[in-house]
Amino acid sequence: MTTTPARLTVLAGPTAVGKGTVSADVRARYPEVWLSVSATTRAPRPGEIDGVHYHFVSAEEFDRMAQSGELLEWAVVHGRNRYGTPRGPVEERLAAGVPTLLEIDLQGARQVRESMPDARFVFLAPPSFDELVRRLVGRGTEGAEERERRLQTARVELAAASEFDHVIVNDEVTRATDELVHVMGVVRA
Ligand SMILES: Nc1ncnc2c1ncn2[C@@H]1O[C@H](COP(=O)(O)OP(=O)(O)OP(=O)(O)O)[C@@H](O)[C@H]1O
């Protein structure tokens, strides 16, 4: 297995498009790719593990991280909780030549474009808006009010797809993963 020199890849896209699913598939099939673990003030969902899916932190701890410059980017997502990328681990992996993936929202992607313009920016798109709604409802992790809030954000995010260097349609997870790792320059020798 060989890789091109390590560059940061940012994966964004609307709620429930499958960013987490595709990122997990990348991690499972391409363990040489490192997936950043974000900090969030959101409460864990059943089955989510602190330090694996997110660093679940209090509002006070998030404030401290943001104010001390520990976050590469951060945003209030869906108008409610804060999410941010711890800077140190990303810089360490990139310095060590490890292909590094961030799964973040549009606001965060725009911040990273400002600070790290050499990164690759990938937008994961749904086959259709109806399919996006089916996936959000099918996931069953949010109530009706939170789903509506997320779909409002989704409309804004979908309108920004052209800002990204690559758009990948998540019609099928394995295929979307293959396209993502190809864009990342992760190739099998
Ligand atoms: N290609 C696909 N085909 C069908 N279902 C999919 C596909 N990809 C993901 N899903 C399903 O869609 C739902 C949402 O996926 P996931 O949680 O990965 O989305 P997400 O983009 O990370 O969402 P959010 O931004 O809200 O965290 C899950 O139930 C997942 O199993």
Ligand SMILES: Nc1nc2c(ncn2[C@@H]2O[C@H](COP(=O)(O)O)[C@@H](O)[C@H]2O)c(=O)[nH]1
């Ligand atoms: N700007 C950032 N956005 C992030 C980060 N980590 C995750 N996210 C985005 O938040 C939403 C909601 O996630 P959920 O787990 O509550 O469904 C989703 O779009 C993620 O991509 C981050 O570090 N910074």
